[in-house]
Amino acid sequence: MSKKLLTGTALAAALTASVALADAGHNSSIGKPGTTAQTDRTITVEMDEMKYSPETIKVQPGETIRFEVVNVGTVVHEFNIGKSKTWDGHSGEMMTMMQEGMMTATTLNHDKMMKGGMMHDDANSILLEPGDTGEVVWTFPEGGEIGFACNVPGHREAGMQGDFEMFRGS
């Protein structure tokens, strides 16, 4: 009995540890979702082939920013806050979405995305069809190398990436 209990406890501890690790890798180093009520500033970001405007955005440590993201281009684009490590895995998912018909170069099939379990409603990103506008509200960490990129296959490789410049000022 006590042996079984111990095993259960050890398993729970192992599970908790792995969840905490996964969370740290995915979130804490790049920041966390913010709420509109916390918003310090709103910044409009335009997405086009294959670039963002602005390409560099200055943010203060801990600041919460509401990004109003507009796809002014002619194909699907994404605004995804992260770093190379998080983007590499995400690119693979996006490739699968294209292969499965969940998205094409110019359209998103939300029905198929939902059925395939790929809603892409992660708080750190938004995927938009040409002409569409969306928002991402994000609270930045106290520091770190963070940027934004488009993981539609081929886009980041073509230079569709921008940087957050952390600064401490008033």
Ligand SMILES: [Cu+2]
């Ligand atoms: Cu793109």
